[in-house]
Amino acid sequence: MALDEKIKNRITLSILSILAIVVGFGAAVYSIQTWKNSSQENIGNWQTIGKDEDVNSANLLSIAQLAIYATYPLTKKEVIYLNTSTDSDGNAIDPKSDYIIKGKKLDTRYWSITAYDQDGFLIKNPIEKYSYNFEDVKYEKDSASYKINLSSTKKDENWLPTVGAQKISLVIRLYQPSDNLRNNLTVENLPVIQKVK
Amino acid sequence: MAARKPLIRKGIFALILVVIAVAFYYLTLWVVPYYVQSKIASQRSPGVNTLRFAERPSPEKNRVVPLPNPDFLYSSIDYDVKDGILKISGKVPDSTYWSIATYQANTTNFFVANDDQVDGDFEYYLAKEGSTSALLKNIPKEKIIYSPTETGFVLFRYLISNAYPFNRLVDLQHTVKIEKLGE
Numbered sequence: 001m002a003l004d005e006k007i008k009n010r011i012t013l014s015i016l017s018i019l020a021i022v023v024g025f026g027a028a029v030y031s032i033q034t035w036k037n038s039s040q041e042n043i044g045n046w047q048t049i050g051k052d053e054d055v056n057s058a059n060l061l062s063i064a065q066l067a068i069y070a071t072y073p074l075t076k077k078e079v080i081y082l083n084t085s086t087d088s089d090g091n092a093i094d095p096k097s098d099y100i101i102k103g104k105k106l107d108t109r110y111w112s113i114t115a116y117d118q119d120g121f122l123i124k125n126p127i128e129k130y131s132y133n134f135e136d137v138k139y140e141k142d143s144a145s146y147k148i149n150l151s152s153t154k155k156d157e158n159w160l161p162t163v164g165a166q167k168i169s170l171v172i173r174l175y176q177p178s179d180n181l182r183n184n185l186t187v188e189n190l191p192v193i194q195k196v197k
Numbered sequence: 198m199a200a201r202k203p204l205i206r207k208g209i210f211a212l213i214l215v216v217i218a219v220a221f222y223y224l225t226l227w228v229v230p231y232y233v234q235s236k237i238a239s240q241r242s243p244g245v246n247t248l249r250f251a252e253r254p255s256p257e258k259n260r261v262v263p264l265p266n267p268d269f270l271y272s273s274i275d276y277d278v279k280d281g282i283l284k285i286s287g288k289v290p291d292s293t294y295w296s297i298a299t300y301q302a303n304t305t306n307f308f309v310a311n312d313d314q315v316d317g318d319f320e321y322y323l324a325k326e327g328s329t330s331a332l333l334k335n336i337p338k339e340k341i342i343y344s345p346t347e348t349g350f351v352l353f354r355y356l357i358s359n360a361y362p363f364n365r366l367v368d369l370q371h372t373v374k375i376e377k378l379g380e
Contacts, residue, residue, distance in 0.1 A: 031226075056306050075309065110356060122256040
């Protein structure tokens with residue numbers, strides 16, 4: 001009887017230990033999938049890595065998330081990345097709706113805005129256009145501001161297609177930004193995403 | 198007193214379970230980047246210490262590494278410096294963005310140099326951290342990249358621009374050479 005009790009206890013201990021391992025593993029997977037961490041900083045609807053952090057010195061969670069969802073980033077000294085999957089009102093970008101991305105030239109050596117699908121890959125489209133950058137975006141008359149049409153239907157100018165995507169995320173890359181931009185990265189400097197239809 | 202003993206034992210065991218769960222949480226977070234690097238490397242060909250010239254990113258061709266930049270032409274090397282040193286050399290464009298970046302086995306960036314820092318030609322020696330190889334004796338310090346891990350990844354970025362359209366960059370991309378030097 002005593003032996004039975006001992007075996008029963010050992011089985012219970014083993015099951016609970018396995019459960020603890022599963023809980024630890026599951027919590028880590030869940031944390032990674034949320035794509036949220038303490039290293040992140042929000043600037044309006046855009047997210048970037050916080051002022052006191054960097055991609056190679058951030059916490060374990062942040063490094064794991066970057067490894068899966070944004071593999072091989074460069075440090076902030078070289079590039080600032082900003083990403084969003086919502087419009088400026090905070091609503092998820094709907095691939096079937098039309099949006100205008102309004103922005104101004106950024107004081108950086110190279111900047112671009114790229115659209116990605118639900119898996120983080122480029123979106124197949126008839127004009128083979130996946131991003132706009134400082135050289136190929138068509139500016140307004142003031143030669144400084146621009147409007148990009150994020151839409152699944154054809155537009156005459158600055159069309160960034162979302163054809164066939166289930167979810168959309170946008171990434172801004174700022175390569176070698178000026179110190180002024182680096183220190184004043186505010187909502188006012190970043191593009192606004194407005195739903196129009 | 199005797200009645201409290203089982204209670205204390207249960208408390209200690211509960212604490213151990215919490216420690217196990219927390220330990221596995223952090224262990225998983227630590228392992229994931231190494232797993233990602235290893236999985237991506239296994240899907241790339243050719244093998245280690247060999248240059249790979251990627252084509253212009255497209256929805257069909259780039260389905261392994263997320264968030265490819267369509268404005269870039271990439272070249273890369275999966276390296277292993279366990280038994281030697283890698284000499285990497287080539288030409289740098291004069292009026293478009295270029296960079297060489299190295300990533301350790303957990304995908305974090307530990308070195309980057311761009312075209313503003315390198316003029317004309319580049320030459321780097323990639324060695325494992327702490328290497329005392331005689332081959333590095335006469336190499337200027339700024340040309341040596343010490344890798345914290347024996348394996349990792351080198352990524353070249355070439356910006357496709359008005360000054361350097363795609364075809365011009367492809368020629369430049371193929372000037373890069375990699376040599377494995379002895380121990």
